[in-house]
Amino acid sequence: MLAYVVRRLLFIVPTLFAIMVINFVIVxxxxxxxxxxxxxxxxxxxxxxTARVSGSxxxxxxxxxxxxxxxxxxxxxxxxxEGFVEELERMYGLDKPPVERFFLMMGNxxxxxxxxxxxxxxxxxxxxLDKMPVSVSLGIWTTLIVYLVCIPLGIAKAVRxxxxxxxxxxxxxxxxxxxxxxxxxxxxxxxxxxGTYLSWFPLRGLVSSGxxxxxxxxxxxDYFWHLALPLTALVIGSFATLTMLTKNSFLxxxxxxxxxxxxxxxxxxxxxxxxxxxxxGMLIIIAGFPSAIVGILFTSALLIEIIFSLxxxxxxxxxxxxxxxxxxxxxxxxxxxxxxLVMNLIGDLMYVLVDPRIDFESxxxx
Numbered sequence: 001m002l003a004y005v006v007r008r009l010l011f012i013v014p015t016l017f018a019i020m021v022i023n024f025v026i027v028x029x030x031x032x033x034x035x036x037x038x039x040x041x042x043x044x045x046x047x048x049x050t051a052r053v054s055g056s057x058x059x060x061x062x063x064x065x066x067x068x069x070x071x072x073x074x075x076x077x078x079x080x081x082e083g084f085v086e087e088l089e090r091m092y093g094l095d096k097p098p099v100e101r102f103f104l105m106m107g108n109x110x111x112x113x114x115x116x117x118x119x120x121x122x123x124x125x126x127x128x129l130d131k132m133p134v135s136v137s138l139g140i141w142t143t144l145i146v147y148l149v150c151i152p153l154g155i156a157k158a159v160r161x162x163x164x165x166x167x168x169x170x171x172x173x174x175x176x177x178x179x180x181x182x183x184x185x186x187x188x189x190x191x192x193x194x195g196t197y198l199s200w201f202p203l204r205g206l207v208s209s210g211x212x213x214x215x216x217x218x219x220x221x222d223y224f225w226h227l228a229l230p231l232t233a234l235v236i237g238s239f240a241t242l243t244m245l246t247k248n249s250f251l252x253x254x255x256x257x258x259x260x261x262x263x264x265x266x267x268x269x270x271x272x273x274x275x276x277x278x279x280x281g282m283l284i285i286i287a288g289f290p291s292a293i294v295g296i297l298f299t300s301a302l303l304i305e306i307i308f309s310l311x312x313x314x315x316x317x318x319x320x321x322x323x324x325x326x327x328x329x330x331x332x333x334x335x336x337x338x339x340x341l342v343m344n345l346i347g348d349l350m351y352v353l354v355d356p357r358i359d360f361e362s363x364x365x366x
Contacts, residue, residue, distance in 0.1 A: 004348075005345070005349070008345045008348070009345070012338070012341045012342070012345075015341060016334070016337055016338055016341065017106070019333075019337050020102075020106065020109075020330070020333070020334060020337075021102070023330070023333055024098075024102050024105075024330070027326065027329075028098055105330060109331070109334050112125070114327065114331035114334075115327045115331070116327060117320075117325055117327055117328050118323075118324075118325045118326060118327055118328075119323050119325050120325070120328075124327050124328055124331040124332075125331075127316060127328065128313065128316070128331070128332065128335065130311075131311060131312050131313045131315070131316045132312075132313065133206065134206050134305065134310045134311060134312030134313070135301060135305075135312040135313040135314060137206065137223075137227060138227075138230060138231070138234060138301045138304065138305075138310070138312065139301065141227060141231055142231055142234045142235050142238065142301075143289075145231065145235050146235055146238045146239065146242055147242070147289070149235075149239060149243075150239055150242035150243040150246055151242075151246050151282075151285065153169065153239075153243050153246070154242070154243045154244070154245070154246025154247040154249075154250065155246060155247075155250055155273070155281075157169060157170070157243065157246075157247040158246070158247045158248075158249075158250035158251040158254060158281075159250075159254075159269075159273070161247075161251055169243075170244075173239045173240045173243055173244075174240060176236045176237055176239055176240065177237050177239070177240035177241075179236065179237060180237065181233050181234055181236065181237050181303065181304060182233070182303040182304065182307060184232075184233045184236050184237070185229070185230070185233035185303070185304055185307045185308065186307065188201075188229045188232060188233055189203065189229070189307070189308075192229060193229060201225065201226075201228055201229050202225065202226050203308065203309065204308065204309030204310075205226060205309065205310070206223070206226050206227070206310060207219070207222055207223055207226060208222050208226070229308065230301075230304050230305075230308045230310060233304055233307075234301060234304055242285070245284065245285060246281070246285055249281045249282075249283075249284050249285060250273075250277060250281040252281075253277045253280050253281045254273075254277060258276065259272055259276065259277060262276050283351060286347070286350045286351065289347065289350065301314050302314035302315065302317075302318055306318075313332065316328065316332070317329070317332050320332065
């Protein structure tokens with residue numbers, strides 16, 4: 001098992017490198033980089049017109065003088081002081097060839113040196129750590145609630161397959177799945193957050209002002225008071241996939257021959273279900289846990305963060321992409337990709353934890 005873990009850890013390196021290369025190359029052809037954005041603001045054009053200001057300059061990070069002729073490739077740079085654009089390029093680290101920039105960036109990332117944000121004048125690590133509590137709160141609690149509800153519900157549906165309970169619960173979770181989380185969030189705001197009817201819950205922030213002065217119990221209650229509506233919006237559409245996956249997994253095991261044999265030996269329904277079926281039925285569910293938590297943590301909560309004014313990692317990544325804040329973009333991509341690859345390895349290890357009979361030593365890494 002140790003050899004398998006070592007191979008997987010080594011496999012993370014080329015995978016991470018390939019993902020960073022692909023995204024870096026794509027960015028080179030995206031119009032409107034940080035230099036263009038700043039020039040647009042100086043010229044009074046506005047951020048939304050940054051791409052047009054860059055004109056025919058090519059990629060988002062490709063800029064500078066054409067062969068040192070003194071004529072800037074940035075159309076919006078006309079009328080600016082001589083050497084000003086070159087100074088901007090040096091400031092944003094765009095004065096070097098793309099290949100050199102990439103390897104310098106990856107060399108720094110190996111030591112987790114992510115540099116400073118191009119437009120926030122703060123270290124990228126500090127920005128990520130500041131936003132992390134919001135995203136971690138949403139991701140952890142959403143995943144926990146979904147798993148605590150869906151696994152028992154899926155098992156109950158498998159045991160009662162075809163019954164009224166199975167039919168009605170399937171209808172309920174399908175309706176919830178059909179409603180987009182952001183649309184349900186707007187409904188919750190209108191009804192419960194002072195939109196039209198009730199004002200039971202706050203609309204912005206993770207905690208109230210003066211939270212530090214509250215007692216421990218008050219802090220906990222205030223924290224969950226702020227999370228109530230965002231979590232409800234996130235989990236309402238997350239039940240369907242995991243519930244049906246659990247049901248089908250357990251239903252497949254219940255129909256297996258070893259279950260018939262166990263019942264023939266006189267074991268009760270609960271003994272068959274939790275002593276024999278549970279371990280095999282939970283394998284596919286546990287395997288998907290790491291990817292599920294990463295997905296909720298870093299992607300699914302973007303619109304929820306915007307709607308409820310929660311300043312988390314999703315909103316940080318979105319604003320970085322809009323503002324062409326490349327240090328934040330690539331640093332968050334690096335962190336999230338690395339975390340995702342590590343979580344996939346943890347998923348494999350959880351396989352062994354649930355069923356020690358599984359042996360990955362004979363399995364190829366690729």
